Amino acid sequence: MAHRATTRTVAATAFALGALTLLGGGIAGAAPASTPQSVQASDPVFSSTVTLSPVTGAKIGTAIALKAKITPAAADGTVEFKDGTTVLGTAQVGNDGTATHQWTPTTNGKHTITATYRDKNGDEDGTTTATVTVGDTNPGGLGSLGSLLGFGS
Structure with a gap:
């Protein structure tokens, strides 16, 4: 014994x-x-999948939701969102496996958004990237000046 x-x-x-x-x-x-x-002996391998929801209609100065889905949905932890190398913020993963961060772009053009999932111990367990195209606030129009001159609404 x-x-x-x-x-x-x-x-x-x-x-x-x-x-x-x-x-x-x-x-x-x-x-x-x-x-x-x-x-x-090795630590058990925990593998999570991170998916970024498509972002359309992004404009300078207008807040837009960045939404990451973690599978399995029971994952507990946080998602860090980045624009290139700039950290935009961190969001807690909810019971449904999603983490959302409100982002207000300050420049137009293509932005590489990265979502990195970290488990409850802070270990990186998944990452993904997506390209988001940000447009101007009022592309091609005269804006409020156009209204004053009788153009537009």
């Missing part, structure tokens, strides 16, 4: 530490090992 308890302890220790070298002789009643024994 003592041998079984020792085996369980060694297995649990190997899992917790990731790698354990057994030199023998350290366990009461065990014969010393002639060569070191090595036990390798």
